[in-house]
Amino acid sequence: MKLEKNLIKLNEQFSDKEEAIRYCGKILYDGGFVREEYIDAMVERNQELSVYMGNFIAIPHGTDAAKKDVLKSGITVVQVPEGVNFGTEDSSQVATVLFGIAGIGDEHLEIIQKISIFCADVDNVIKLADAQSEEEVIRLLDSVE
Template sequence: MEFQKQLVKLNQAFATKEEAIRYCGRQLFEAGHVNESYIEAMIQRDKDLSVYMGNFIAIPHGTDAAKKDVRSSGITIVQVPAGVDFGTEDDPQVATILFGIAGLGDEHLEIIQKISIFCADVDNVVKLADAQSADEVIALLNSVV
């Protein structure tokens, strides 16, 4: 999958995980990858099973039922320097990098797998969090993904 420069968003801040997920969904919608109803499916997916993956990353994506709302595969990478908490008061799970994804067919599984492999090394997550440009983020991801 090719990363789109306009879908790399640096230095964002969100008060809640829902606000962060909606932002990711809006990026995918505005780029034409999904129908607007996919955004609500992204919220529902996190309610069903947290999209927080560990190592300071979250991968917001829609439910299986929302596959019909995916027009084309796409990914938005959102840098959140102050982090956004995907956990609970008792178990904070702070994400500093969000990968909002939509995949045609089973492509989302492949996308999640590649992101997970890259981000399994927390040093890679730190590099993404410290990146100063969309080009730098894309170069980092292309180096492995």
């Protein structure tokens, strides 16, 4: 999947995880990847099962029922230098990089797999979190095959 420069956002900050998830969804919606209903399904998905994946990343995506609202596969990468807590009041699960995804059919599984492989090495996550340009983010993620 080709990363699009306009879907990469640097130096964002959010008051909570729902705001962060909705932001990712809005980028996908504005880009024509999903219907607006998909944004609520992304929040619902996180309520069912946290989209926090460890190693300072979260992968907001919709519920299975929301697949009908995906128009084309897409991914947004959002850098959050100060982090956003995807845990509870009692447990901190801070994400500094968010990957908002929407996939036609099972494409979202392939996207998640590639992200997981890249982000399994926390040094790669740090590089993403420290990236200074959209081009740098694309270059880092394009190194995953």
